[in-house]
Amino acid sequence: MAQIMFWEAVRRAHDEEMANDPMVICMGEDIGVAGGTYKATNGLYAKYGAERVIDTPISENGFTGLAVGASFLGVRPIVEIMSVNFAWLALDQLFNSAAKVRYMSGGQLTAPVVVRSPGGTAHMLGAQHSARMEKVFMGIAGLRVVTPSNPRQAYGLLKSAVRCNDPVFINEHELMYNMKGEVPDNEYFMPLEGSEVAREGRDVTLFGYNISVHWCMAAADILSKQFGIEAEVIDLYSLAPLDRAGIRKSVSKTHRAIIVEEAEAPVGVGSEVMAIINEECFFELDAAPVRVSAENVPIPYNHTLEKAVIPDANDVVAAVRKMFGK
Amino acid sequence: MNAADKKRLLREMLFARRFEERCYEAYVERKIGGFLHLYPGEEACAFGVLEAARPGHDYVITGYRDHVHAIKCGADPKEVMAELFAKETGSSKGRGGSMHIFDVKHHFMGGYALVGGPFPLAAGMAKAIQLKGGDEIAICFLGDAANNQGTFHESLNMAALWKLPVLYVCENNLYGIGTRIDRSTAVVEQYKRVAAYNIPSAQEDGQDIEKVFKAAQKAVKHVRSGKGPYFLELMTYRYRGHSMSDSNAYRGKDEERMWSKRDPIIMLRDRLIESGDLTKAAYKTMDTEILDQIENDIIAFAESSPEPRVEELHKYVFAENDPWVKGAARGGDK
Ligand SMILES: Cc1ncc(C[n+]2csc(CCOP(=O)(O)OP(=O)(O)O)c2C)c(N)n1
Numbered sequence: 179m180a181q182i183m184f185w186e187a188v189r190r191a192h193d194e195e196m197a198n199d200p201m202v203i204c205m206g207e208d209i210g211v212a213g214g215t216y217k218a219t220n221g222l223y224a225k226y227g228a229e230r231v232i233d234t235p236i237s238e239n240g241f242t243g244l245a246v247g248a249s250f251l252g253v254r255p256i257v258e259i260m261s262v263n264f265a266w267l268a269l270d271q272l273f274n275s276a277a278k279v280r281y282m283s284g285g286q287l288t289a290p291v292v293v294r295s296p297g298g299t300a301h302m303l304g305a306q307h308s309a310r311m312e313k314v315f316m317g318i319a320g321l322r323v324v325t326p327s328n329p330r331q332a333y334g335l336l337k338s339a340v341r342c343n344d345p346v347f348i349n350e351h352e353l354m355y356n357m358k359g360e361v362p363d364n365e366y367f368m369p370l371e372g373s374e375v376a377r378e379g380r381d382v383t384l385f386g387y388n389i390s391v392h393w394c395m396a397a398a399d400i401l402s403k404q405f406g407i408e409a410e411v412i413d414l415y416s417l418a419p420l421d422r423a424g425i426r427k428s429v430s431k432t433h434r435a436i437i438v439e440e441a442e443a444p445v446g447v448g449s450e451v452m453a454i455i456n457e458e459c460f461f462e463l464d465a466a467p468v469r470v471s472a473e474n475v476p477i478p479y480n481h482t483l484e485k486a487v488i489p490d491a492n493d494v495v496a497a498v499r500k501m502f503g504k
Numbered sequence: 505m506n507a508a509d510k511k512r513l514l515r516e517m518l519f520a521r522r523f524e525e526r527c528y529e530a531y532v533e534r535k536i537g538g539f540l541h542l543y544p545g546e547e548a549c550a551f552g553v554l555e556a557a558r559p560g561h562d563y564v565i566t567g568y569r570d571h572v573h574a575i576k577c578g579a580d581p582k583e584v585m586a587e588l589f590a591k592e593t594g595s596s597k598g599r600g601g602s603m604h605i606f607d608v609k610h611h612f613m614g615g616y617a618l619v620g621g622p623f624p625l626a627a628g629m630a631k632a633i634q635l636k637g638g639d640e641i642a643i644c645f646l647g648d649a650a651n652n653q654g655t656f657h658e659s660l661n662m663a664a665l666w667k668l669p670v671l672y673v674c675e676n677n678l679y680g681i682g683t684r685i686d687r688s689t690a691v692v693e694q695y696k697r698v699a700a701y702n703i704p705s706a707q708e709d710g711q712d713i714e715k716v717f718k719a720a721q722k723a724v725k726h727v728r729s730g731k732g733p734y735f736l737e738l739m740t741y742r743y744r745g746h747s748m749s750d751s752n753a754y755r756g757k758d759e760e761r762m763w764s765k766r767d768p769i770i771m772l773r774d775r776l777i778e779s780g781d782l783t784k785a786a787y788k789t790m791d792t793e794i795l796d797q798i799e800n801d802i803i804a805f806a807e808s809s810p811e812p813r814v815e816e817l818h819k820y821v822f823a824e825n826d827p828w829v830k831g832a833a834r835g836g837d838k
């Protein structure tokens with residue numbers, strides 16, 4: 179198993195899928211000649227040519243809709259939207275066309291399109307470049323949403339997303355492209371639905387996804403070493419649908435749950451996981467579940483304020499200690 | 505435009521150039537963070553157009569390459585720099601950053617980060633001006649690549665339909681980040697695209713401020729007289745990368761050299777020297793004064809200003825003490 183960077187994992191999945199199927203194309207702003215803002219399509223333009231690696235105009239709703247239309251006729255487009263903030267512009271085509279067409283055509287038509295986009299708060303990018311939009315995508319019937327937390331998932335999820343017959347939105351993170359991790363040398367497909375146990379524990383479950391998995395892991399380490407609390411970390415890499423069985427299983431074991439999200443709390447992953455816990459295993463709980471979320475403000479430019487908005491491992495540790503009265 | 509005007513504009517443009525170059529340094533020193541898009545090379549566009557309009561009175565809006573437009577509208581450069589330094593004294597109180605300079609008291613209505621976002625906002629401001637019967641106009645500066653957003657066409661249609669007093673200025677620097685215009689845009693000459701909406705338009709050399717000024721005078725006159733929108737395309741070039749994270753690797757050195765020979769500041773300076781209205785020594789003095797002002801006045805202010813307080817993180821999310829929100833004003837049947 180090789181250690182590669184996140185962007186290389188995404189690139190490799192593109193490359194293999196394009197080599198495997200001539201109907202796989204990719205498109206987006208500056209992805210071709212320039213190789214992509216985060217190098218996710220680096221070198222593919224030279225290899226597959228301008229017909230299949232397409233530099234688009236700055237027309238997000240237009241080119242996403244174009245990809246959806248192409249997918250009606252058997253093309254398998256992988257669309258890169260340069261930043262999730264710009265995906266707002268493409269929501270009409272994604273939600274109104276891609277997500278609904280199978281249903282409203284009574285199953286005649288499907289839109290097997292993949293849209294990948296980096297979100298999250300990076301560093302001082304300000305209110306219009308720091309969106310955490312997963313909450314919006316995950317509430318739309320007909321759209322699958324996955325969010326990788328490491329290179330292996332980034333590779334395996336994109337591979338499956340390209341082959342899957344539903345539209346899939348892949349929520350990546352601006353800060354994670356240079357993260358290294360092990361990716362199988364052999365071709366590998368990750369199931370689009372499910373969750374992963376990132377760390378086993380018996381005392382409390384920390385639910386994370388994407389970057390917050392890393393805060394949970396760091397917190398679990400501190401909790402074990404300094405406070406004798408063994409936290410289980412569940413990686414909710416599929417946000418739509420969420421893994422109800424996985425959530426139930428872990429909470430039934432630890433009887434305590436903390437959900438950690440980079441986004442602000444209202445209408446988010448935290449509230450959704452809490453609702454699922456409520457529905458699936460309320461009587462297993464020893465304590466009321468807790469959310470660790472961002473402050474509910476647009477992201478400020480000033481870095482001190484920015485840091486105050488976004489949670490980190492220390493906030494997770496503090497929430498667990500409070501829950502245990504330690 | 506007389507010699508005194510030209511000399512003043514030369515100074516303003518040189519100031520803008522030095523201001524932006526100092527931003528570059530401050531970014532390298534990590535005093536400025538986030539995305540930073542600089543304006544060197546394009547100065548004659550903002551100064552030429554706004555000189556022909558009424559900055560501070562007309563409403564101006566643009567994208568993320570916004571420092572210079574704000575300053576020409578009347579924003580205090582100290583406050584703009586303080587904003588870039590993320591300070592409480594900044595024009596957006598350290599909350600906005602480089603892409604979001606706002607100075608509403610000077611009718612500079614902001615920098616926006618989403619490509620194409622300001623097109624309809626400008627049309628909306630023009631609609632408000634029309635409703636209120638004012639003599640202001642709305643001026644929207646955006647890049648060439650922005651014209652491929654749907655908002656461009658939607659806004660042009662509404663502006664033409666309702667004869668809105670809005671001037672769209674296209675700063676055509678031939679690139680949208682790394683993609684050259686002919687690789688993204690079917691009709692390369694932007695001024696032609698608006699013909700579909702019956703909007704009068706012109707293309708002008710954006711490096712020659714006198715030409716820009718003249719073309720803008722005509723455009724502004726048209727818009728202010730109530731005849732509806734106008735579209736002015738200015739051919740220009742940015743010297744640096746798209747933002748600080750862009751190396752310009754996609755551009756040919758020949759092309760860059762060719763444009764650097766058409767520098768808007770040098771061209772105006774040489775013209776003034778030739779006509780005997782400026783000496784080389786006077787230009788040098790002007791430059792030194794500007795550099796001193798930037799260092800001793802502007803940077804010093806930004807450096808020494810306080811940061812915003814974390815206790816005030818939630819300030820500016822919503823209106824404060826709004827009676828319509830908390831139930832102070834109820835009405836209805838008793
Ligand atoms: C909706 C949206 N899509 C993409 C981007 C990323 N982006 C920022 S600037 C830019 C290029 C814009 O080029 P142009 O309009 O010509 O303006 P210039 O930067 O050349 O002045 C792109 C693609 C964005 N900010 N917003």
Ligand SMILES: [Mg+2]
Pocket residue numbers: 647648649675676677678679680681
């Ligand atoms: Mg441009």
